[in-house]
Amino acid sequence: MSNSATTTPRAHHSNAPQGTEKIHTLIILVHDRPGAIDRVVGVLRRRRSMLQSLSIAPDTQNEVFRVTAQVKDAEVVMDHLVAQIRKVIDVQHVTNISSEQAITREMALIQVETATADSNTIIAASQPFGAVVIDAIPEAVTLEVTGDAAKIAEALATFQKYGIRDVARSGSVAIARNVATN
Incomplete structure (x- = not known):
């Protein structure tokens, strides 16, 4: 047996170098x-x-x-x-x-624990992301964040320090950017 790992190429794929995707x-x-x-x-x-x-x-x-x-x-x-x-x-x-060419957006509902910080602190931390408070109970605050995948990831990283109870993401939706032609 060889020490090198072998991979089976996916059907109908080119020999394009890895990393060109x-x-x-x-x-x-x-x-x-x-x-x-x-x-x-x-x-x-x-x-x-x-x-x-x-x-x-x-x-x-x-x-x-x-x-x-x-x-x-x-x-x-x-x-x-x-x-x-x-x-x-x-x-x-x-x-x-x-x-x-694509304008993409995704929506995430993020439920953040209020055990380590009060609701106002969490809401203040959500402001840079343009988050909207959807629900607030004594144990958690649920926020809606809309933006590209990088913005959602950054918001999740920020709220991780407070403790995230749950996350629901919509997946990306997109529309073509209109490009002016001469």
Whole structure:
């Protein structure tokens, strides 16, 4: 046996050097029919995509859902993935947006213990994050923080010193940045 670890490459992946992956945001519009979302998620799973976030919500169009999937992979792999998603019968449209072109936000509900600090101290610590107090009981304060993943991570690190009871995160939603053309 060899001492070096062997890895099995994922199907349909390029020989792109490790570290060349980047975050891609896929915005997928899907007709609201039984099993439609399952088929889209099935493609992501079969392609063994490195999902970072998945969010599903109704779109502005009637009977259409907007799926926002953040995937970390190489450009070549993403091209194959987008082509496969487009083949799903209920998919109306797929857009692959690079992180530079995407405006992304995530929402987190963070329940912070009040055992080591009073509610006012915790609320004051939440102000730099633009947090909104959702609930306050003698044992904990629940805050809503909205922003990019880095802002959410920074907020979580700040509240960790007080003791976090629970966290619920929405996953990222995104919209394309409009780029002016000549």
